[in-house]
Amino acid sequence: MDATIKKKSRGTGFFCWKTCDILKKIDRKEKLPMKRPFISREKLKQITETYPTPFHLYDEAGIRQTARALHQAFSWNPGFKEYFAIKATPNPAILKILKEEGCGVDCASYVELLMAQKLGFTGQEIMFSSNNTPAEEMFFARQLGATINLDAYEDVAFLQSVATLPEVISCRYNPGGVFELGTDIMDHPEEAKFGMTKEQLIQAFIELKILGVKRFGIHALLASNTVSNDYYPELAKQLFQLAVEVVEKTGVTLDFVNLSGGVGVNYKPEDQPNDIAVIGEGVRRAYEDILVPAGLDQVKIYTELGRFMLASHGLLVTHVTHKKQTYRTYLGVDASAVNLLRPAMYGAYHHITNLDRPDGETEVVDIVGSLCENNDKFAKNREFPVSEIGDLLVIHDTGAHGYSMGYQYNAKLRSAEILLEESGQTRLIRRAEKPEDYFATLYGFDFEK
Numbered sequence: 280m281d282a283t284i285k286k287k288s289r290g291t292g293f294f295c296w297k298t299c300d301i302l303k304k305i306d307r308k309e310k311l312p313m314k315r316p317f318i319s320r321e322k323l324k325q326i327t328e329t330y331p332t333p334f335h336l337y338d339e340a341g342i343r344q345t346a347r348a349l350h351q352a353f354s355w356n357p358g359f360k361e362y363f364a365i366k367a368t369p370n371p372a373i374l375k376i377l378k379e380e381g382c383g384v385d386c387a388s389y390v391e392l393l394m395a396q397k398l399g400f401t402g403q404e405i406m407f408s409s410n411n412t413p414a415e416e417m418f419f420a421r422q423l424g425a426t427i428n429l430d431a432y433e434d435v436a437f438l439q440s441v442a443t444l445p446e447v448i449s450c451r452y453n454p455g456g457v458f459e460l461g462t463d464i465m466d467h468p469e470e471a472k473f474g475m476t477k478e479q480l481i482q483a484f485i486e487l488k489i490l491g492v493k494r495f496g497i498h499a500l501l502a503s504n505t506v507s508n509d510y511y512p513e514l515a516k517q518l519f520q521l522a523v524e525v526v527e528k529t530g531v532t533l534d535f536v537n538l539s540g541g542v543g544v545n546y547k548p549e550d551q552p553n554d555i556a557v558i559g560e561g562v563r564r565a566y567e568d569i570l571v572p573a574g575l576d577q578v579k580i581y582t583e584l585g586r587f588m589l590a591s592h593g594l595l596v597t598h599v600t601h602k603k604q605t606y607r608t609y610l611g612v613d614a615s616a617v618n619l620l621r622p623a624m625y626g627a628y629h630h631i632t633n634l635d636r637p638d639g640e641t642e643v644v645d646i647v648g649s650l651c652e653n654n655d656k657f658a659k660n661r662e663f664p665v666s667e668i669g670d671l672l673v674i675h676d677t678g679a680h681g682y683s684m685g686y687q688y689n690a691k692l693r694s695a696e697i698l699l700e701e702s703g704q705t706r707l708i709r710r711a712e713k714p715e716d717y718f719a720t721l722y723g724f725d726f727e728k
């Protein structure tokens with residue numbers, strides 16, 4: 280769930296709601312806030328001549344840049360490692376790029392583990408942060424030598440019942456209550472199904488130590504999509520204080536603190552993007568203040584970022600296919616919520632650019648897909664350049680939790696994924712589904728080829 284959208288929406292939404300019926304067309308002097316796509320219109324036009332829309336497009340150069348900036352920001356910590364959350368963008372070409380940049384992967388299911396294995400991630404390069412875990416998945420994670428992050432105190436017994444205990448293990452912490460930054464409530468850990476209480480975590484460490492586990496980690500994810508340089512430093516402070524207490528009470532060897540995911544991107548162009556250098560420095564200060572004086576200056580920092588690594592390096596590319604005028608003005612596009620669920624599921628904002636008419640006269644529109652579901656809207660009451668059928672649009676920041684949250688409602692097929700390589704070449708990294716893919720699980724069940 281996105282912390283940012285739980286706050287009351289400000290600005291244009293209210294304005295449009297109040298005025299859209301009166302003002303169908305708005306002639307504005309000042310430009311709308313904008314986002315610049317990572318590809319030119321001409322280049323994208325060429326790509327759409329080869330690959331029909333909709334498709335997801337990713338930017339290799341941007342992905343590498345972000346990975347390097349992250350590593351730079353945490354270079355003060357010799358053991359630092361990013362375990363990219365596979366669920367954000369489960370595409371082998373993307374995962375290979377991240378592997379080349381020194382990242383591991385964070386998995387939470389059997390198939391994510393299989394994908395990691397097939398791509399050559401081994402042992403310590405795999406974090407297994409799952410919850411409510413099926414026995415065979417836990418067993419497989421142990422077979423791969425993945426670092427297990429236990430979600431529940433009860434999982435101490437569960438893990439022993441399905442596999443041998445590892446040398447290193449992590450436990451996921453849930454402090455309960457609300458998670459605040461300054462006066463903003465960012466999220467409600469007490470409502471989250473994840474993690475264990477402090478007492479449970481201490482008890483788990485004591486038992487696991489007696490059972491022979493040698494080294495320990497602490498993990499927590501307390502807020503999602505934070506657009507704030509303060510989230511990681513505040514989380515780090517809380518986890519480092521917990522770490523000091525836990526080590527005092529249990530005598531375990533603390534190997535790492537895993538700050539998990541939750542660092543967000545500025546989906547709204549008017550928001551200030553996170554600065555990973557500032558974030559890394561904030562975590563360093565907490566480390567120096569809390570862990571170093573306690574003698575815990577060997578502790579490694581891990582992250583499991585998904586969104587921050589990839590979101591801004593992906594675009595969902597689509598064409599305007601219909602225009603309709605009733606009580607509102609609708610722009611129909613050839614993408615739909617099956618390609619990008621976040622707006623329908625969370626009411627999440629994704630910026631949209633009309634590459635054929637980036638500026639000029641605007642009107643207030645709903646931008647919609649073709650599902651028989653009224654939540655299939657990429658934008659509601661949005662001031663947008665007056666568009667025509669055939670216009671090329673890009674939906675921004677779809678590189679994480681975009682394709683991967685897709686589904687097949689209305690028997691819509693999943694789209695292709697394309698990589699814009701550093702060289703400027705483009706390459707198909709997942710083909711679009713065909714009807715035969717949809718039918719494959721039905722053959723032999725009252726349905727024949």
Ligand SMILES: *Cc1c(COP(=O)(O)O)cnc(C)c1O
Pocket residue numbers: 364366367385408500503504539540541542583584585586587679
């Ligand atoms: C989803 C998830 C992440 C990644 O979250 P982002 O918001 O994409 O950074 C990391 N760790 C765990 C355990 C997760 O469930």
